[in-house]
Amino acid sequence: MRAMIIDDSRTMRSILRRIVTDLDFEASEAGDGQEALDQLESGADLPDLCLIDWNMPVMDGYTFITRVRQNPEWRQITLMMVTTESEQSNIVRALAAGAHEYVIKPFTADAIAEKLELLGLTAAVVA
Amino acid sequence: MTAQAYDAPALDDLLWVADEVWHALLGEEEGLDRLDHPRDMSGGPVETVWSAGVSISGTWQGNVTVELGTTAAVALTARMLALGPGEAVADADLADAIGELVNMIGGNVKSLMPGPSMLSLPMVAAGRAAHSSDSVEALRFDAAWRGEPIRFSVHVPRS
Numbered sequence: 001m002r003a004m005i006i007d008d009s010r011t012m013r014s015i016l017r018r019i020v021t022d023l024d025f026e027a028s029e030a031g032d033g034q035e036a037l038d039q040l041e042s043g044a045d046l047p048d049l050c051l052i053d054w055n056m057p058v059m060d061g062y063t064f065i066t067r068v069r070q071n072p073e074w075r076q077i078t079l080m081m082v083t084t085e086s087e088q089s090n091i092v093r094a095l096a097a098g099a100h101e102y103v104i105k106p107f108t109a110d111a112i113a114e115k116l117e118l119l120g121l122t123a124a125v126v127a
Numbered sequence: 128m129t130a131q132a133y134d135a136p137a138l139d140d141l142l143w144v145a146d147e148v149w150h151a152l153l154g155e156e157e158g159l160d161r162l163d164h165p166r167d168m169s170g171g172p173v174e175t176v177w178s179a180g181v182s183i184s185g186t187w188q189g190n191v192t193v194e195l196g197t198t199a200a201v202a203l204t205a206r207m208l209a210l211g212p213g214e215a216v217a218d219a220d221l222a223d224a225i226g227e228l229v230n231m232i233g234g235n236v237k238s239l240m241p242g243p244s245m246l247s248l249p250m251v252a253a254g255r256a257a258h259s260s261d262s263v264e265a266l267r268f269d270a271a272w273r274g275e276p277i278r279f280s281v282h283v284p285r286s
Contacts, residue, residue, distance in 0.1 A: 008248070009227040010220065011207050015152075018209060055230070055246055084234020087242045104238075105231045106151030 001121065002026045002045060006036040006064065007053040007082070012105075016051050016082065019109045023122045025049070033059030037067055040074060047077060049121055051112075052099075054083035054090070062094055069098035078119055082107065135189065135265035135281050136239045142268060144235040145279050148228065149272070153206055159270040159277070178256035179225040181233035185244025189265070190282040191233035192256045193225060199275035200225055222251040236281065261285050 003025040005016045010031075017027045028047065030036035033056060040046065050068070052061040059067075061081060068074050080101040081094050091102050101115045116122045136144075142161070149159050177200045180192040195203070201216045204224040210216065226249035237246050258264075259282075267280040 009223055009230070011204070011224040011227045014208050055234075055248065057248060084231055084237075084246065086234065086238040087244075089243065105234065106148045108151055 002047040003049040003051060004028045004030060004036060004047040005051045006030045006033060008032055008056040019112050023113060023116060032056040033061060033064030036064055049078045051080050051082045054081060054085040062097060065094060065097045065099050078121060080115065135283055136236055138266060138268060140239050141266055141279060144232055148231045159272055162269040162271050176255055177225055177253055179229035179249050179251040180256055181229050181249050182247040183233065183237045183244050186242055187240035187244055188284055191229060191236050192280045193229045193232065194256055195277040196275050199272055199277060202273060226251045258282050
């Protein structure tokens with residue numbers, strides 16, 4: 001399976017890449033929502049999963065989710081917010097816009113693995 | 128610690144947030160040690176200190192800042208990026224890593240305060256943090272990680 005990590009922090013992308021590759025995902029990265037949309041539109045293989053930060057320059061994670069959900073061809077992509085944004089109203093807004101899961105930073109590798117298992121995306125266990 | 132005369136998170140909450148972030152990023156075995164007698168971070172050359180801050184604007188307004196010595200910043204970055212012992216830490220990587228650190232701490236401080244509010248993107252600098260003259264330090268604690276000093280502070284508008 002393929003995962004796209006969308007976060008403006010290279011450090012966070014690196015942390016998430018290690019977690020998902022340990023769970024046997026192939027990982028790609030984007031530094032903001034627009035860059036991620038460009039990758040989706042490029043014709044390359046679609047990811048099964050996007051891990052999305054909220055607060056990013058150029059295009060934030062919420063806008064990215066709404067744009068993805070406007071395209072029926074991307075309906076099968078699982079969208080998981082991974083963000084410091086923890087206001088209840090924004091969590092509800094992201095889920096209503098089409099996010100499947102919501103993880104608040106900081107997180108552990110186990111927490112990501114458990115969420116992915118709940119989504120049926122992996123049965124692997126992080127050591 | 129500054130006396131808490133301004134609307135700010137409780138010191139225990141800030142300690143809890145910092146510990147949570149630290150353990151999540153570095154593992155349970157890596158902890159912050161609270162310093163009751165903080166070391167002066169202002170006496171050395173500017174290159175020996177890094178600072179990162181985020182601002183929160185909305186119903187509650189404030190700035191959350193982390194300051195740490197270059198030794199700690201380099202070690203922290205190497206851990207966050209899982210660099211090997213011989214791998215150099217570039218300034219850009221260091222700025223990104225401590226920017227993400229303060230982003231997480233600031234985001235969790237924001238969640239403790241009345242909303243709605245917005246969190247800025249992090250700003251990182253080589254040197255001590257600079258604060259607006261119309262803000263005041265509402266909360267601070269000094270800690271050590273691997274013996275190196277780290278300062279966490281919250282500034283709020285002067286009322």
